[in-house]
Amino acid sequence: PRPQSPILADRPCPTTNNSCLPIMTNPKSKMRRAVVSIDGMTCHACVNNIQDTVGSKDGIQKIVVSLEQKQGTVDYSTEKWTGET
Template sequence: MSKVILNVEGMSCGACVNKVEESVGQLNGVESVKVQLPAGKADVTFNDSTINLDDIKVVIQNTGYEIKENADKEDGSACSCCG
């Protein structure tokens, strides 16, 4: 199992959290996903022999959010699911 913390931009409400957790959680090989809304992070535990990290990132991006490789500040961007 591998564990990664992804910096996800564009989330600002509970619906955003649900969208990311649901879409990533349904992937074959993902054991768990927990989004920390205030920090803009998603903790993902997955079986790297079943799914790779790039596939997980693509699913998050297809859900309407961006992955930021080096998050060093929050920018207060608008919610991408309801605004």
């Protein structure tokens, strides 16, 4: 859902979490990959902003955002990041 804050209302935001899959074949791995749909991106500055903001969170190993596909792929550690802010 879109943020209710008027400051954030025009910024791109995730719309759905398409998957949350283990990255490695080891079932005990604490690494996961989430593919998230993102609506509202209009340029590569949006992509860079999302990658910089999410990529700076503790536990985020890698983030790749695609303007063309309107989605982001995030590799993260479940020990450090739970998906909350």
